[in-house]
Amino acid sequence: MAAFSGSSPFLSRTLTRPNHFASSQTPPPPTPPNLPSQPNPPTPLQSTASSSEQQKPVSVKVEQQKPSKTKADSTDWIASSLTRRFGLGAGLAWATFLAVGVVSEQVKTRLEVSEQEAKTRNVDKEEEVVLPNGIRYYDLRVGGGATPRPGDLVVIELKGEVVGSGQVFVNTIENDKKRPLALVMGSRPYSKGLCEGIEYVLRSMKAGGKRRVIVPPNLGFGENGADLGPGLQVPPSATLVHNKLLVVRRKTQNAFMGTALDSHFLALTAIVTVAYQGLFFVITALLKFDKVTDFAGSTNFVILAILTLVVKGSWHFRQVVLSLLVVLWGLRLGLFLLTRILQWVEDRRFDEMRANLGKLAVFWIFQAVWVWTVSLPVTVVNSSNKTPSLQAADFIGWIMWSVGFLVEAAADQQKLVFKNSPENKGKWCNVGLWKYTRHPNYFGEIFLWWGVFVASTPVLDGAEWLVILGPIFLTLLLLFLSGIPLLEESADKKFGNVDAYRLYKRSTSPLVPLPPVVYKNLPSWFKATFLFEFPLYSRNLPQEPPN
Numbered sequence: 001m002a003a004f005s006g007s008s009p010f011l012s013r014t015l016t017r018p019n020h021f022a023s024s025q026t027p028p029p030p031t032p033p034n035l036p037s038q039p040n041p042p043t044p045l046q047s048t049a050s051s052s053e054q055q056k057p058v059s060v061k062v063e064q065q066k067p068s069k070t071k072a073d074s075t076d077w078i079a080s081s082l083t084r085r086f087g088l089g090a091g092l093a094w095a096t097f098l099a100v101g102v103v104s105e106q107v108k109t110r111l112e113v114s115e116q117e118a119k120t121r122n123v124d125k126e127e128e129v130v131l132p133n134g135i136r137y138y139d140l141r142v143g144g145g146a147t148p149r150p151g152d153l154v155v156i157e158l159k160g161e162v163v164g165s166g167q168v169f170v171n172t173i174e175n176d177k178k179r180p181l182a183l184v185m186g187s188r189p190y191s192k193g194l195c196e197g198i199e200y201v202l203r204s205m206k207a208g209g210k211r212r213v214i215v216p217p218n219l220g221f222g223e224n225g226a227d228l229g230p231g232l233q234v235p236p237s238a239t240l241v242h243n244k245l246l247v248v249r250r251k252t253q254n255a256f257m258g259t260a261l262d263s264h265f266l267a268l269t270a271i272v273t274v275a276y277q278g279l280f281f282v283i284t285a286l287l288k289f290d291k292v293t294d295f296a297g298s299t300n301f302v303i304l305a306i307l308t309l310v311v312k313g314s315w316h317f318r319q320v321v322l323s324l325l326v327v328l329w330g331l332r333l334g335l336f337l338l339t340r341i342l343q344w345v346e347d348r349r350f351d352e353m354r355a356n357l358g359k360l361a362v363f364w365i366f367q368a369v370w371v372w373t374v375s376l377p378v379t380v381v382n383s384s385n386k387t388p389s390l391q392a393a394d395f396i397g398w399i400m401w402s403v404g405f406l407v408e409a410a411a412d413q414q415k416l417v418f419k420n421s422p423e424n425k426g427k428w429c430n431v432g433l434w435k436y437t438r439h440p441n442y443f444g445e446i447f448l449w450w451g452v453f454v455a456s457t458p459v460l461d462g463a464e465w466l467v468i469l470g471p472i473f474l475t476l477l478l479l480f481l482s483g484i485p486l487l488e489e490s491a492d493k494k495f496g497n498v499d500a501y502r503l504y505k506r507s508t509s510p511l512v513p514l515p516p517v518v519y520k521n522l523p524s525w526f527k528a529t530f531l532f533e534f535p536l537y538s539r540n541l542p543q544e545p546p547n
Contacts, residue, residue, distance in 0.1 A: 151186060397456070
């Protein structure tokens with residue numbers, strides 16, 4: 001027995017077509033609150049452009065501009081008002097408009113970064129520039145971007161030393177984590193290791209530029225020096241030298257907040273996912289055409305992988321490989337489910353939802369949550385600036401994905417062939433991989449997404465490890481909600497009184513492939529603890545009559 005659909009965990013009941021035979025089972029999605037159980041499982045679920053006028057480098061006197069006031073208005077009331085006044089379609093249209101705006105802004109940023117890099121040039125001969133306040137600097141590279149204005153966020157890399165002693169008090173270039181520092185022009189306090197002299201010099205530097213800067217004590221840490229942590233004390237009245245002050249990027253005042261909040265593309269992917277699923281929801285609701293449901297879920301993964309890879313524009317090998325793996329999986333599953341559903345005269349999974357817009361909307365919202373959550377590992381990898389060399393975790397993850405992908409694809413095809421054979425009418429599928437596990441497609445799906453997570457671990461740091469919620473969510477979904485429990489219930493009700501089926505269930509692992517001769521002889525506690533043979537999978541199995 002097993003699920004007929006390609007691993008998609010949302011709808012629960014079997015897809016049926018008129019005058020055709022029943023199947024042993026079909027994978028189901030969880031029925032969200034108040035959502036009736038349903039047929040077959042549907043597919044389981046930078047920075048902003050800085051556009052500011054360039055200022056001429058200042059060598060003698062720099063007049064600081066007054067920060068311009070900005071007002072950030074929430075657009076939530078717009079969507080809610082449109083929805084109340086013109087219906088759900090208008091609200092979704094507004095969400096789509098926001099998604100297009102976010103994506104276009106990200107693309108615009110990438111174009112500006114490319115233009116900045118093209119205009120950046122190295123200096124052939126270093127010349128000293130002395131400012132009236134005592135600061136001296138040497139241009140090492142002239143940036144091709146814009147100079148910062150008050151309120152702009154400037155991301156910099158530097159190595160600062162105390163003149164005379166050579167003590168290094170800040171170094172973002174040669175440390176292991178290589179984390180740059182951020183400075184909001186005209187804002188206090190400074191990040192640890194920065195001082196007024198650095199901000200003064202930055203006012204005349206363009207994005208992409210690099211300087212060697214010597215800061216006098218009065219514009220450094222003054223007469224009192226500074227305590228920057230254990231072993232990092234800057235003595236009083238110290239002259240500072242910053243050997244490689246590099247402006248990594250500059251963001252406008254309006255742009256940097258959005259970028260800071262979405263440095264991992266979490267908002268971008270959420271907006272795009274909601275808009276994409278909302279579009280297909282409107283198609284389903286208005287045209288009563290629901291054959292694209294599974295296709296919408298699978299292809300959403302493809303869109304997020306490609307979008308985050310292109311928007312970031314780093315094209316690191318690890319990012320390209322993981323994105324390619326997700327694209328291959330999404331296209332394979334999406335096309336398989338689409339061609340399969342087109343063979344049926346109708347899809348009865350939505351019979352109970354077509355007349356209830358609220359229940360239909362809940363299903364699509366749940367599918368959007370599934371796509372966004374499970375995509376977290378590849379989303380965060382594609383947004384990362386870290387580029388560690390390939391590690392064992394990369395290869396292990398890629399191998400896990402390959403095994404899972406092959407198992408899922410083979411199981412889907414075997415079940416499809418089995419169901420399309422008239423001689424198998426009224427039988428449960430127990431051929432090929434289905435002899436060794438009752439749900440091989442779910443095993444493949446879970447295994448490949450854990451592989452994606454493992455391959456993402458070399459770049460994860462701190463809170464980024466929360467992307468583990470993606471494979472955990474998928475695993476729990478299939479084990480306890482929309483996947484195995486509903487399919488087991490369906491199969492038990494159909495074949496529970498058939499002795500051959502009861503033997504198949506006792507001797508076949510629910511998820512992890514094992515030879516039947518091995519599995520049936522294992523103790524019950526071992527099956528429940530390590531092989532996911534939970535009691536809820538047999539709660540609808542009829543009691544055997546006493547001998």
